[in-house]
Amino acid sequence: MFELQTPAAQSPVRTVRPRSPWIGAQTHAPQARLRLIAFHHAGGNAGFFVxxxxxxxxxxxxxFVAVQLPGRGRRLGEAPYDSLEPLMAAVQQGLEPLLDRPYVLFGFSMGAILAFELALRQQQAQHRRPAALILAGRGAPRTQPPAVQRGAFSREKILRELERLGGTDPALLADGPFMEVFMRTFQADFMxxxxHHCPQAQTLQCPLHVWGGADDPEVPIERIYRWDAFSGQGFAGRLFPGDHFFLKSAHAAAMDNLMEILEKARRVQ
Incomplete structure (x- = not known):
C-alpha cells in the first residue's frame, strides 16, 4: 500500500527515470532480450516490488518493470479505476511501448487479473503474446461475480478485510488520516x-504458471489449480509456505522458481 524503503544495510536500488506514468520502477538493461512486467495487488503500488x-x-x-496504477505512489493525484474494462484499455495503451520485445507478465492478487487480461487481449488482437504468464495469489475466475463485493463495504469493514488479508502494517490501519487518503483506492481496487469473472474459460496460448500460499485465507488451493482450464500451452501450479502475502515470507523460494521460468523463456526466444 505504500512505497517500501530500502534497508540501509543493503545496496541501494538503482532505477532509470520512468518513461511513462505506468512505470513505477524499472531496472536499467537496454540490451535485455527479455522484459518482466509485474502488476501489484489491490491497495498496493509499485513499491511492493522494490x-x-x-x-x-x-x-x-x-x-524488470513494476507497473504503477493510478491512485497511488507518484499517481496519487489521479482517480483510481473502479471498473475493469476502462482500466484494461488504459493499461494496454500505456504499456504498449513495453511489448516491443519478448516479455513475461507477472501479477499478484488483483494484479494477476490485470496480467491475465493483458495476455488475453494481446492474443485476441493477434499482437505479441507473452513468453510466459505467472499469476500469484489469485484463484481462477468465477463464472459470475460474487454476490457480495467488497467495494461496497463500509470503511470499517474494509479495514477489517485488510487486517484479515495481512500485508498492511497494523499501525497504518489505525492511522485515521492516512487511511482516509487511501480509502477511495481500496474501494476502487476491490470493485x-x-x-472480474469469465462465463467460460479462455484458452491462453502461452505457458501458464500459478502460485499460491498454502495458508492463504483469500484463495482456496483448489482455485489455484482450476487455472489449468485456461491453459493451452502448459500449466504449472505451485504452493509456497505462507498466507496471502507469501511473496514476502517465501521470497527466496519464489525468486528461485521465477528464475527457472525466465531462463526457459529466454532460451525459447
Missing part, C-alpha cells in the same frame, strides 16, 4: 478485483 528491482538490477539480459 526487492525485485534490487534482485534484477545487476542482470543485463532481463529488464475491479471482485467484479
Amino acid at each position: 526487492p525485485w528491482v534490487r534482485y534484477f538490477q545487476a542482470m543485463d539480459w532481463i529488464e 475491479v478485483a471482485d467484479g
